[in-house]
Amino acid sequence: MKKTMLWIALLLGSVTDPLLAQIGDINVSFDSKLDAEKFKKDYPGLITPATLEVQLSKGNVLLLRASTYSAIKRVQRPDSLLRIFWESYGEIIEKQPLTTDGLSVRFEPEADDAEAVRWEKFPQPRSEFSVLNQELVRIKSVLDTLKIKLRATVNQPEAEMYLLINDLRDLPQLLEETREKTAYLIEQMEKETDPVILDRSPEAYGRYLGDRNVQVANFGSDMLIISPAVSLGYIRGNWMTSLNADFTLYLEKSHLKPRVGYHQQYFFSQAEGGKPTFVQNGFISAGLTFFQKTEATLIGRKPIKQSGQLTLGYLVHRRGAVYEPQTWRLSGGFSLSPFVKLEPEVYFNGFFKKLSPGLRISVGL
Known part of the structure; x- marks a missing residue:
């Protein structure tokens, strides 16, 4: 039986150890089933005083972060920011060849055109294969990462969002899901804990779960x-x-x-x-x-x-x-x-x- 090497990127919704190619210039292991204390210990450079995690379908994850809870409201409509990015660079992404490399993109919508976007590719650390229709298939097991940053203003500190996605080409299919789930998370958090208390706390952490339950932790509250x-x-x-x-x-x-x-x-x-x-x-x-x-x-x-x-x-x-x-x-x-x-x-x-x-x-x- 002839085996053909297929250089395609498969969606891996069940991957338990994808890679986040976003901290500095190195690849680090990233478990999408976030535990606050473990996450802070393993990735001290990523989590900041207010971090919200929104679990999306097929193993994709959205992280919203800022220095205060009120500042995180600047990215509470991630679908709008994602749509701005896609309208500007979606055609370029769709023209990229299919590979198993991880793509990391940093986007600042308020920056000059020359500084608005940065692209980096991270090779998959090891080759992984599976058999599909009696053909040997090379599997992509690293996540693409899109970071969108809003610069600080006179009244508000900077805010960021990270989209950890199996394939950046699938971004348009996640717009409605990111809007609905983020709105639900913030609504349920503020029902459980007063926004003023969240904002005074040195650290707030929220999580959207697949069963639509919300965990809220004020690790910084006295x-x-x-x-x-x-x-x-x-x-x-x-x-x-x-x-x-x-x-x-x-x-x-x-x-x-x-x-x-x-x-x-x-x-x-x-x-x-x-x-x-x-x-x-x-x-x-x-x-x-x-x-x-x-x-x-x-x-x-x-x-x-x-x-x-x-x-x-x-x-x-x-x-x-x-x-x-x-x-x-x-x-x-x-x-x-x-x-x-x-x-x-x-x-x-x-x-x-x-x-x-x-x-x-x-x-x-």
Whole structure:
């Protein structure tokens, strides 16, 4: 059987590892199933404070980005910008020979004619083949990329859109789809989160899914984290339980996450005659909470978890003889799981007098 080499570009809607030939002069792997944290880690030069992803048919992807959410509205009608580009350069693209190379085009509609468009080709890193109608077919597995940039104005920062498309010749067939899906994404985002909040946030990320659900993440928004817990501890030869209420102010722009709280402790014993009794002591505390990124849990909409804390407390409610007046409590915390913490402590009064260690296990948030 005669096998003929066909130099054609096939649409690969099911490709899971296409290439994005858009960052600098190199090819990098690009997974169209975007995960915000993974995407930012893998492509730090591409994602900026506001990035919206619109998943199109056949594995094509549209990315809209700007420094603020309000600025991204400059490209909220991507079909209009795509139509302007196609009317000017569509005939040139259609005349290009069919190859498996990736085509990267950068277009600025407001620039001079000599600077309005730049073309680059990126070779496919390896040859891939399939059999179609008993003929050997060379497959195109790199995406073409169209970047359209709107320059900054007096009132608005610049905004950009990226169209990652199997074949740039198919652009006219995507105009209506880009308009409808982008409008739907923005509409649903603003129903879920106020645009003012989105714009104040250092980072907003939105995603259009194939089932028409929308995920919105304000990774940059500040939030107050409430951490109630109960604990069991051993302090100064006594077992005690406590009820804890802590509050952490998560400030996105700050490396320090301040924490305040109140710990009410209960010591149980037997009085004369065998009658059980208990005394209460209460500490107010202030300190820092430490976080680390994780893909397993979310706090709010952030893929983070509490990894520990360090606090200094002062005795404000004293009963019994467990503590002296003016007792201080220095406590650290280490998360054993999302709901269990080990908290070593040191109690002292005055200037580190009468030091005594303690240990608690807390269950809670």
